Amino acid sequence: MKDTFLRIERMTSTLSMLAACAMLALAASLGVFQIITRFVLETPAEWSEVMIRFSLIWMVFLGIPTAFRQGAMVSVDVLYRWSPPALRRVLDWVVCLAALVLIAVIIWWGWDYANRGKVQTMIGLEDVSMFWAYLAMPVGGVFSILGIIGNLLDPQRLELETAQ
Template identity: 75%
Template sequence: MKNFFLLFERWTTLAALLGACAMLAVAATLGMFQIITRFVLEQPAEWTEVLIRFSLIWMVFLAIPAAFRQGAMVSVDVLYRWSPPRVRRVLDYVVALAALALIGVIVWFGWDYAKRGGVQSMAGLESVSMFWAYVAMPVGGVFSAIGILGNLMDPQRLELENAQ
């Protein structure tokens, strides 16, 4: 069961990270398009700014699960380094539970916010609902929860190993 979940987590985190990379590519492409239309063609495309902003929001919420999986969660590094192995495992659970509580709040209120914002339309793109921008919070939160549980089952402390 543990190996199945870790395989599932690996695939979901990879999918989220690929989505984050795609959103970064979209933002960069739209940024270049905006520069060309504004300064070369002198015909600004206002809709690109809105899409850049929302693609960056999606990028952040889809990249967070990879950081959680690598152990880049809020922790007390000095306490962790000085603690015996049994206490370290307790700290792992405390940090994971705190992170899951935060992600739970983000998912719960993010979904509520997305539902409420569904009646709004994007400025510059009146035919597109704001729901699609706000739903990045619960989607990223679900991926993050899977990454947190994966890190709890198979700890990776890459931020501690790379710390100076």
């Protein structure tokens, strides 16, 4: 059961990180496009700035699950180093539960915000609903839950291991 969950979590974390990287590449490409259209062609594309912001929001929320999975998101390094091994596991559970509560709030309010944003449109992209921008919060939150639980089951303290 644990191995199956970790395999699924690894696939979903990889998928979310690939999507986050794609969003970063899209934002960078649109930034270059915006510079060329604004300063070289002198006819700026209004929609490109909105799409850059949109892709950066998605990039952040799709990158968070990997940070949780690697143990780099909620960092309690000093407490972890000073704690005896028995207390470290308790600390893992406390951090996990706190992170799950935070992500649950983000999912709840993110979904509510996305639904309320259905009637709004993006400036520069009048045909696109703000629902799609706000949807990044609950989608990233669902991926984050898998990363948080995955880190509890198979702790990876890459942040702690690389610190001096």
